[in-house]
Amino acid sequence: MDTLVDRVESITRSMEGHPELSSAFREYEEQEKAQRPSQLSVLIVDDDEFLADTFEMLLEDAGFAVETANSGNEALTKMSRFKFDLAILDYKLPDIPGSKLSKMLKEKDGDLNVVMLTGHMEALENHTTLDSDEILMKPISPDELLKITRKLSSRV
Numbered sequence: 454m455d456t457l458v459d460r461v462e463s464i465t466r467s468m469e470g471h472p473e474l475s476s477a478f479r480e481y482e483e484q485e486k487a488q489r490p491s492q493l494s495v496l497i498v499d500d501d502e503f504l505a506d507t508f509e510m511l512l513e514d515a516g517f518a519v520e521t522a523n524s525g526n527e528a529l530t531k532m533s534r535f536k537f538d539l540a541i542l543d544y545k546l547p548d549i550p551g552s553k554l555s556k557m558l559k560e561k562d563g564d565l566n567v568v569m570l571t572g573h574m575e576a577l578e579n580h581t582t583l584d585s586d587e588i589l590m591k592p593i594s595p596d597e598l599l600k601i602t603r604k605l606s607s608r609v
Contacts, residue, residue, distance in 0.1 A: 487564070492518040493606045494536065498528040498554065499543040499570070508541065511595050512602060525549025525557075532561050539605050541598075544571035555584045566605040 495517050499505040505521040511520045520535060522528035525548045529538070540558055546553040555567045567584065572591040587601055 469552060493538045494518040496520050496528060496537040496540040498522045500547050510560060515599055525554040528554060532558055537565060539566045541568045541570060544569055544573060559584055568601055
């Protein structure tokens with residue numbers, strides 16, 4: 454896994470200096486994802502790009518179709534373009550609080566399962582008011598992420 458992460462980071466760094474490559478790569482990724490057979494789809498929303506990308510690689514390796522968003526507004530845009538079975542949201546996002554985003558996403562799709570990720574204790578204290586199916590404390594292990602993703606995906 455470390456080797457894969459290192460390779461992806463190296464590719465990402467080399468594309469940063471070439472916006473045309475980065476744009477073409479993202480376009481290719483979106484076309485490739487759209488052509489996949491009926492996999493369960495997951496939206497990961499976290500302003501920590503490294504964490505979102507790591508979760509994406511982990512879940513794709515497990516057979517899920519994954520999209521990432523680094524803000525609440527980007528998540529809403531992706532929700533208007535794609536159908537997701539599960540959303541994994543950071544509680545503290547820079548533009549829209551995770552608790553509000555969860556409600557907004559569920560208004561768009563009442564069947565959407567939502568996992569809230571947080572490193573903040575107040576989210577756990579307010580769990581009863583959060584519109585989420587699960588709430589998990591960061592840091593989260595890869596095994597725990599896969600376990601909860603499979604559990605919630607089985608409800609679909």
